[in-house]
Amino acid sequence: xxxxxxxxxxxxxxxxxxxxxxxxxxxxxxxxxxxxxxxxxxxxxxxxxxxxxxxxxxxxxxxxxxxxxxxxxxxxxxxxxxxxxxxxxxxxxxxxxxxxxxxxxxxxxxxxxxxx
Amino acid sequence: xxxxxxxxxxxxxxxxxxxxxxxxxxxxxxxxxxxxxxxxxxxxxxxxxxxxxxxxxxxxxxxxxxxxxxxxxxxxxxxxxxxxxxxxxxxxxxxxxxxxxxxxxxxxxxx
Numbered sequence: 001x002x003x004x005x006x007x008x009x010x011x012x013x014x015x016x017x018x019x020x021x022x023x024x025x026x027x028x029x030x031x032x033x034x035x036x037x038x039x040x041x042x043x044x045x046x047x048x049x050x051x052x053x054x055x056x057x058x059x060x061x062x063x064x065x066x067x068x069x070x071x072x073x074x075x076x077x078x079x080x081x082x083x084x085x086x087x088x089x090x091x092x093x094x095x096x097x098x099x100x101x102x103x104x105x106x107x108x109x110x111x112x113x114x115x116x
Numbered sequence: 117x118x119x120x121x122x123x124x125x126x127x128x129x130x131x132x133x134x135x136x137x138x139x140x141x142x143x144x145x146x147x148x149x150x151x152x153x154x155x156x157x158x159x160x161x162x163x164x165x166x167x168x169x170x171x172x173x174x175x176x177x178x179x180x181x182x183x184x185x186x187x188x189x190x191x192x193x194x195x196x197x198x199x200x201x202x203x204x205x206x207x208x209x210x211x212x213x214x215x216x217x218x219x220x221x222x223x224x225x226x227x
Contacts, residue, residue, distance in 0.1 A: 004158075031213075035217075040219065041219065042204070042217050042218055042219040042220060043159075043204070043217040045214070045216075050213075088156070090158060090159070092159075096213075103147075103149075103161075103164050104149065104161035104164060105149075105151075105159070105161060105206075105215060106161070107158035107159045107160070108158050109157060109158045110156065110157065110158055112156070
């Protein structure tokens with residue numbers, strides 16, 4: 001089954017304790033992205049990756065890091081989480097073959113993070 | 117910054133009625149997409165309409181695009197309780213590869 005898998009789905013942590021949210025897709029997609037969703041603000045892009053070893057900042061990258069060492073994985077790292085990073089996080093992927101803007105994003109089920 | 121803005125923010129209807137949601141955007145686009153999100157779950161792609169298309173259908177969904185007014189609408193016909201969800205439009209700006217989401221319309225369909 002084609003899917004994007006995120007872990008953990010729920011996490012409560014404390015300020016300053018490094019954490020990683022993993023994301024894996026089995027569709028051989030080149031493009032992967034992280035979003036955060038907050039009430040009234042919609043989805044905002046944190047980082048994205050066009051392919052292995054190629055990453056770039058989205059709209060709200062501060063406080064986050066990413067890496068893309070393998071095509072299927074795109075982990076999101078919070079080196080020193082703060083309460084304003086409490087949010088619902090989504091990983092998404094899509095193909096890029098055939099040119100840009102080729103269509104639908106496939107989303108993971110989300111990771112709800114609370115930073116105390 | 118948000119590209120698309122949905123209207124209304126919330127919509128409540130009875131089963132069997134049609135639901136119409138609108139999306140306005142600010143810049144020229146390559147395509148516009150609609151997504152659905154059940155409460156707290158991942159978004160699911162519904163339909164994509166390209167800038168050179170004016171209308172597209174998929175099952176009970178009908179999407180229109182008016183590039184002169186920079187707006188799109190999503191019509192769900194004969195709504196069902198299972199259609200209860202948030203609906204987001206997302207645009208891909210011309211000459212970019214970036215998908216930008218609006219803030220969504222919350223649809224409640226009562227049985």
